[in-house]
Amino acid sequence: MAFYGYGNPPRTSTQAAATNPSTAVILAEVLALGGELNRGPVLHEARIIIGCSTASQYWVEQCLSSGLGSTALSTSAGALGRVHLFATVNQSAQYVLQFVGVSGDRLRVRPAVAVTGDAAVTLQVQVMV
Numbered sequence: 001m002a003f004y005g006y007g008n009p010p011r012t013s014t015q016a017a018a019t020n021p022s023t024a025v026i027l028a029e030v031l032a033l034g035g036e037l038n039r040g041p042v043l044h045e046a047r048i049i050i051g052c053s054t055a056s057q058y059w060v061e062q063c064l065s066s067g068l069g070s071t072a073l074s075t076s077a078g079a080l081g082r083v084h085l086f087a088t089v090n091q092s093a094q095y096v097l098q099f100v101g102v103s104g105d106r107l108r109v110r111p112a113v114a115v116t117g118d119a120a121v122t123l124q125v126q127v128m129v
Helices: none
Strands: 028-033 042-052 056-063 082-087 091-101 105-111 118-127
Touching: 028 042, 028 118, 042 056, 042 082, 042 105, 056 091, 082 091, 091 105, 105 118
Parallel strands: none
Antiparallel strands: 028 105, 042 091, 042 118, 056 082, 056 105
16 A cells, blocks of 8 residues: 655745845745635744854744835735844754735744845745645
8 A cells, every 4th residue: 555645835935144134135935825726824934044154133023015014914814924044154954934824914024133244045835845
């Protein structure tokens, strides 16, 4: 008897590494959360890997638009809003977060403070239905 697993394929960010990124630089982003199902709020899981040459802090933000201000943050029930993450010198850090995504929202990662050095982020988001 064979077992066949199936599921929703993850969506992966496409941004490249950045040198000396400011807080306005988006290091990783996945657009149109929930849009693939064309229905209401859906549970998502995000896997985030941050690598940097210096210790730094990052924001993971669930947003309504491309704006960088707090008014761009999603306020829907179960949304992440803004989560503060940390990474240390010449190390990578991995985080897994679950949240409710609404069609049209985006999930992104950007520095919480300007980084002196190199930083790279991989962001992978999967619908958990």
